[in-house]
Structure formats: structure tokens, C-alpha cells
Amino acid sequence: MKVEGAAAAAFKDTVAKEGGSMPAREELAMAALTPEEFDLFADVGRVRRVYAGDVLFRRGELGTTMYVVVKGAIDLDFGDDLIVKRLGPAEFFGELGLLIGDHARSAEASVPVDGELLELHHEEFQRLVEREPGMVCYFLRRAIMRVVLNEQGLIRRLRRRNQDLESALDNLRATAHQLQQTEVLIRTDELTGLANRRGMTRHLADRRRNGAMSGLGLLLVDCDSFKQINDDHGHLVGDRVLQSVANILRSVSGAGDVACRLGGDEFALLIKATTREEVMRIAEFVLTTAQGLQRMGHTPPLICSLSIGACLVGPEGDFNDWYAHADAALYRAKRDGGNRVEWQDSRSLPA
Structure with a gap:
């Protein structure tokens, strides 16, 4: 199903409103498709209209579909008190399900505002591989790097959280000790050391x-x-x-x-x-x-x-x-x- 016209036009219109061109920082962050990649994906992908409050998938569910944000935004909630990550136009998610099949989703994907997505299934992605292997190879390289960087970032956040928890526990222990000492003091006669x-x-x-x-x-x-x-x-x-x-x-x-x-x-x-x-x-x-x-x-x-x-x-x-x-x-x-x-x-x- 060829949908390049509608999806690409909507995407380019959104990008133009937000700055006129694809920001370099997005490409460096490897979270967004380049305009050329988006055109290629839009040529085989399926447009899906989404509405605020929709949930695309939940954590732990198996999935084989990759998504690209055309308009609007998507919130990825990884749970465990981690910060919700918001994706905007040209950013993609769910690629591991597309690449390895029946992948357990690591986050819940929900829709905060009305918008449009591109959906790509395995068959459609296979056509891209046959049609533009070089561009797809470059995309896969960036996608894998992004997964690695995301995992590294998650590990750092978990380490920081553990450090914060250890610090909080140390503070609680110190406070408990101070309270215990205070309790002892208020029950003890200062001059003699006997109970009061x-x-x-x-x-x-x-x-x-x-x-x-x-x-x-x-x-x-x-x-x-x-x-x-x-x-x-x-x-x-x-x-x-x-x-x-x-x-x-x-x-x-x-x-x-x-x-x-x-x-x-x-x-x-x-x-x-x-x-x-x-x-x-x-x-x-x-x-x-x-x-x-x-x-x-x-x-x-x-x-x-x-x-x-x-x-x-x-x-x-x-x-x-x-x-x-x-x-x-x-x-x-x-x-x-x-x-x-x-x-x-x-x-x-x-x-």
C-alpha cells in the first residue's frame, strides 16, 4: 500500500512548523528518521490515525510492528519510576519487534494528543531491504546503536536511582539513630545518667x-x-x-x-x-x-x-x-x- 503522498506531506508540514528542517541533534541522537528514510518508509508503510488516550501496546506484550510518528506525539512509559519518554515527528519506536519478531515490549506506548503514525510490518520492511539495502543497513546500524545507548542510559539511571536509594537509606538510618539518641536523652537525667x-x-x-x-x-x-x-x-x-x-x-x-x-x-x-x-x-x-x-x-x-x-x-x-x-x-x-x-x-x- 503506497501512501507516500499523504504521510510524507503531513510529516514535512509538521517539520516545517517546528523549524523548517530536520534538526541535526535528532539525527545525532539516532531517535528520528532522516527525510530520505521517512520518504522510503512512507512509501511502504500504512498510515494510522491515533487519538489522545489510545494505548498502542503495553509493557510485556509481544509485538512485531514498528511505528514512526508523523504528526502528534507518543509517550513511552518504561515503568519502575523512570521518566516517561516523549517522541515527536519522525521519531520511531518498536523496531525490535519488527527486527526479531514477537519481542516483548519494554515500555507502554500511549497517545497524549491526536496524531498520525506510520505502521510497518515485517513484510513491508522486507520490501525495503530488497529495494534500498544500503539505506536500510544504515538505518539498522543507527537503530541498534540507539538500543545500546538506551540500555546504557537505563543502566545509568538505575545506578543513580540505587545510589539515591542508598543515600536515602543512610539518611533514614542516621535520622533513626538521632531519634533513638534523642529518645534516650529525654528519658535520662543529664546530671546523674540515671533514668528521669x-x-x-x-x-x-x-x-x-x-x-x-x-x-x-x-x-x-x-x-x-x-x-x-x-x-x-x-x-x-x-x-x-x-x-x-x-x-x-x-x-x-x-x-x-x-x-x-x-x-x-x-x-x-x-x-x-x-x-x-x-x-x-x-x-x-x-x-x-x-x-x-x-x-x-x-x-x-x-x-x-x-x-x-x-x-x-x-x-x-x-x-x-x-x-x-x-x-x-x-x-x-x-x-x-x-x-x-x-x-x-x-x-x-x-x-
Whole structure:
């Protein structure tokens, strides 16, 4: 079917509107036919009218037809987040299906605007080979080079995308690490390195979620005459005293225990314990360790005497309930002069 007149005239009219002659960059890019090639292809090809929204073929479909854009445009979508490639007049696509037959399309070809295409099937292309072998050979050489260059470009884009993904993953890891560090900081007392009240609350929430709220004891520890130390020796000495208390609590904390600075000169120690004797043994150790450091007679002081309230806690209630029991015992210890441990039965509070 000879259609040179209509197709070639339409093509040349389009080219004239877009610049008057075939741009050299298109030929160098090997994406477009030369005017001579277009005339040859139009002599045997079939004109096909296409409309916006049409899909010529989809990725993975087998095809044996080559197309040349006469008027309008074609979008090739290669998927995998790659940029859609738009072809204009004289540019061709689908040549691998024509050359090797039943080739799986590597892109989806869709029509963005109304236009016209040339369709070439194997039989028509064979006539071109017999008629103009030299020109067809030159076209094939360029077509193969274009396939190679396209594959190389695809590989480069995929490499860049992989690099971008690796960079994004590195950024995510760094951000996650920063968030983790931030989470640790907001749950940690800056002066002593112990958990702060937020950290204690988070620890208890984790234990409750894991069903590990039974078999616990609570100590509330308060520094005796701490204000006097600050007044007599300054806040730096006071800070060192608090750090000494923190070190004692840290030394007796086992796996699963948590030592906490609740604020000011008040500390808490949550330990695994099932009996009063276990809790009191830990409390007495904290008390006698502080007394031993006091007897060393450092000036300015490294430690002060401590008042401790102790109790067992159960799975019912929350930290505020347990705190109330231990605080009742701590109040009695302070009232009786400090430097002692008092016990509070968790089943009752004094009126």
C-alpha cells in the first residue's frame, strides 16, 4: 500500500512548523528518521490515525510492528519510576519487534494528543531491504546503536536511582539513630545518667505491656540536709553528692531494675523482689554504703546521709499508687531524723 503522498506531506508540514528542517541533534541522537528514510518508509508503510488516550501496546506484550510518528506525539512509559519518554515527528519506536519478531515490549506506548503514525510490518520492511539495502543497513546500524545507548542510559539511571536509594537509606538510618539518641536523652537525667521520671514511666509501661508487673519492690531515697550542703559548699558540691547517690543506686541495680532521679535530691529504685526481706536488704545496703562514705570525712563532702522509704508493689495500680506507699515510709524516716530505712505495708496507708 503506497501512501507516500499523504504521510510524507503531513510529516514535512509538521517539520516545517517546528523549524523548517530536520534538526541535526535528532539525527545525532539516532531517535528520528532522516527525510530520505521517512520518504522510503512512507512509501511502504500504512498510515494510522491515533487519538489522545489510545494505548498502542503495553509493557510485556509481544509485538512485531514498528511505528514512526508523523504528526502528534507518543509517550513511552518504561515503568519502575523512570521518566516517561516523549517522541515527536519522525521519531520511531518498536523496531525490535519488527527486527526479531514477537519481542516483548519494554515500555507502554500511549497517545497524549491526536496524531498520525506510520505502521510497518515485517513484510513491508522486507520490501525495503530488497529495494534500498544500503539505506536500510544504515538505518539498522543507527537503530541498534540507539538500543545500546538506551540500555546504557537505563543502566545509568538505575545506578543513580540505587545510589539515591542508598543515600536515602543512610539518611533514614542516621535520622533513626538521632531519634533513638534523642529518645534516650529525654528519658535520662543529664546530671546523674540515671533514668528521669519520664524514663521510669516508660520502663513501667514496657513492663506492663509485657506482663511483667509482679514481684517488684520500690525504694524512695531522699538526701538529708541537702539544702544545707548547697548553702555551705555551693551547687557544684551538691551536684557531686547527687552523683555519688546515683552511683550507689546504679551499683545495686540488677538486670531489669531501674534507678531513677525523680527530681531535686529525690531518687527511686525499682527492683525485682518478692519479699520484704529482699527489699530491705537492698535498702540497708544503700544506707550503709552512704554511711561508710560519710565516715571517710571528705571536705567538701562526697555524700550525705539518706532517708529511705521501702515497699512491695503489685500488678494492680500505677506508679502514683506505689509512690504513695513508699513516700509514707520515707516521711516517717525523715520525721524520725533521717539516716534510716522505714517500711510501708502496701496493703494499708496511715490515716
